[in-house]
Structures are given as C-alpha cells and as structure tokens.
Amino acid sequence: MSESDKSSGRAKWKPPKKGTYHHGNLRRVLLDSALVMVEKEGPHGVSLRAVARLAGVSPAAPYRHFSGKEGLLAAVAEEGFRALEQKMESASQATRGFALAEFRAIGFVYVHFAARNPSHFCVMFSPEVSDKSEYPSLKEAADRASQTIFDAIANCQRPGLEGGDTDPQHLFISAWSTFHGLATLIVGGHLESSVGSDAELEALGNGVTDVLCRGLSFSGP
DSSP: OOOOHHHHHHOOOOOTTTTTTOOHHHHHHHHHHHHHHHHHHHHHGHHEOOOOOHHHHHHHHTGOOOOHHHHHHHHHHHHHHHHHHHHHHHHHHHHHTHHHOOOOHHHHHHHHHHHOOOOHHHTOOOGGGGOOOHHHHHHHHHHHHHHHHHHHHHHHTTTTTTTTHHHHHHHHHHHHHHHHHHHHHHHTTTGGGGGHHHHHHHHHHHHHHHHHHHHTTTTTO
C-alpha cells in the first residue's frame, strides 16, 4: 500500500483475477484498472487492451463503454472533476459567510485532493484530454470545479477583501495557478519531506493560500 493510501485510509485497489468479473460492474472495473495503470505508467501508458487484461476481461469488452483510450481517460477525468467539485462545494458551504475562510478552505481541498488522488489528478490535466469540448460531460464537470474557485474569489471581492476592481477572471487565473502549481509539485513527489501527513499538508496549503490572499488583496489596476 502506498503512503497516500495509508494517509487517506483507502485500501489499495487490486484488479480482479481472470474469470472473477461480475456482470454489471464492467465500467467501474475498467475505470479502476485504468487508474492502476496511470499510477504505474502515467496517462500516456494506458491502452484499452492493457486495461482489459488487467481487469480480466476480453480485449473487446472495454468498447462496450468507451470508444477508445481517450474516451476511457475522459471518463476518469470527469470522475475526478466531479469528486473535486463536490469536495470544494462542501468546504464552501461549511465556511459560507466568511469569505477568506471559504477561499482558504477551497484552496486546501484542491491541494489535498491532488495529493490523495494523484492518478485522477494526472488524468484530469493530461494532454490526452486537454480538448474537453470533445466530451461535453467532462467539460461541464471541469467548468463546475473552476466556477467554485471563481465564486470564492468573487465573494472576497464584494467586501473588498481581495482584488479591488481587478477583473475577477485575472484573479481566478492567479489563484488557480497557485493552487495547481503546489498540487503538481506534491503529485510529482517534489515536496515529500513537507507533506508526510495531513497536518503538514494542511499547514503548507494554508500558508500558500495566505500568501496568495495577501497578494490578491493588493491587486489592482
């Protein structure tokens, strides 16, 4: 079991042995098998044939649900964006009415999600699914996640806590770049000594978000 699995309390998923596949769960088994492959090979190393072999099904079985490799990865990415949006929305609701606290909570959720779901995160922003317009439900999920961050920034602008008259889209890009940059460093293993536990991850995430908040508060024309 990996360190991230230990930290999150999530049991390591194991692909089924050949012949143990239960009808009705094929799509879920294929998605999980793809995530196992991403963990080992990265998104570029995924193929439907290899995913089918790992899942213990015939090479033709994945085509019942996915048109090809990109379709499979798009489904993995969509699942990740929906999970991220739900977690950020829960954090937003829990801190509603406290604009800076809401912004900080959403920033931490973004980083924490990436750290604990690195395979999903890698696929969500992989070149293989960069053109999300090809997959409307994926684009909708990605847009909803982005909107949650955008709304949190707008909530800070209303009482004048951040950004003044700066275009909120510019502030969104600044905030997202910061969250995403930290998340990418963590997923890439570049900050292992700083994020060995949830408490360390939270402290780092909050520290970066606080710096971002102070920077945005001075943004202006």
